[in-house]
Amino acid sequence: MSRASDRAFEAIRSMILSGELPAGAQVVEEALAEKCGVSRTPVRDALRRLESDLLVVRTDTQRSFVADWSLDDVADAFELRSILEAEAARRAADQMTDGALARIRAANRQIADAIMKPVPDVGGFLEGNREFHAVILEVAGSRRLASLLGTLIEQPVVWRTAHHYSREALYRSHSEHDELIAAFARRDGGWAKAIMTSHILRAYHAYAEAHGLTAEFQQAAE
């Protein structure tokens, strides 16, 4: 991570995820280069990567803009993610090891700790959640599947609204994870796939509900 292009990638990505670079804003290589303290070369590199992650889009005329995620876009991304994560869960169940299962259980324990606190620790929840899904993907053992999902899991809108999830939504997510663990323990791929599909789609609906509440908030912030 000491490479300038990696630093630029992380920096720009976090600017987009945090909303510092708002959706639709033009991204200019030289301005970002100065902001990141590097030259245009690594910034170009970073922008190409962000473009393949669909966080940045380029017009036919070679200018780049922060991707504008409509509600339909988010629905689309969640739907595709549900399909691919379900496939990952199915494969993972077939090849699950005891070691990996222990790591998955530990991740869900971290989630439990985070959401049990008087004030839910959203950061801890997100971190545990990331680990939970990452281990499943790892056990699924497909470089290609991991690469495809990679472009879907980092969604600016989701990150920005994760703090608005209700406590019940967090609890429900945790208990769905428990059910997934049970399916993995039984090496039941069909069950794991079904739970994962509904798990991701439910997360979308939680997002969509929260979004209605936060839309005016987001507008006010601009």
Add this chain to the structure above:
Amino acid sequence: MSRASDRAFEAIRSMILSGELPAGAQVVEEALAEKCGVSRTPVRDALRRLESDLLVVRTDTQRSFVADWSLDDVADAFELRSILEAEAARRAADQMTDGALARIRAANRQIADAIMKPVPDVGGFLEGNREFHAVILEVAGSRRLASLLGTLIEQPVVWRTAHHYSREALYRSHSEHDELIAAFARRDGGWAKAIMTSHILRAYHAYAEAHGLTAEFQQAAE
């Protein structure tokens, strides 16, 4: 396509697809730059794109090599492709227009013309096939889905062995397309999805069978 980086991308990609750059070979920026008549900058650009298409892989130490597709890799790619193309077919059926349907029919007519010839015109078949699936993807109307499938459809091994498909396999592919057209005409998403799934998986098995026959041939050519 007049951009130097686009030319470099196409040139290197075709070197890989044709086998001129064999699997596992190290790719060196400066050598390719000289070969393409451009500087290293656009070559770097092209290599990053090829890398995100999984045609080129980089070791942890930043050196790049032509991706080596094992039989398992190919099976994996086909399986994921069957899942995503099936989803595309389902969506396309729901939103099919008469104009798009006509284009799909025309593409399959081109395929019919190509395979009816005394000596099957494999190039014409591949072109018609590409158009057939491209229109479906277009009607499905998801930038994201198109982007995900983009990394799966250009497979060096498949391109190199397409010429070994049997005439029966080509006929069968054409008639499966006809069945897909019927499903689209009825706007039956479930049917279209099921046909597409088996269509892609069957293509994989045709490839796997042909692969056994052509393995020694490929070795002899090297």
Add this chain to the structure above:
DNA sequence: CCAGAGCTATTTGTATACATTATCCCCTCA
């Protein structure tokens, strides 16, 4: 007042030189 052409300013594309890093080979020393 509108339309269109041309100019200017801005931004990206490309080339090249230099810096950094990793590999490989050789040489030394135990």
Add this chain to the structure above:
DNA sequence: TGAGGGGATAATGTATACAAATAGCTCTGG
């Protein structure tokens, strides 16, 4: 003789200068 270190080598990472292209503006002519 084998292992470990150090230097040469080769490749990539980065910076910068310059070229090309595009958008937006202004100015002119109808």
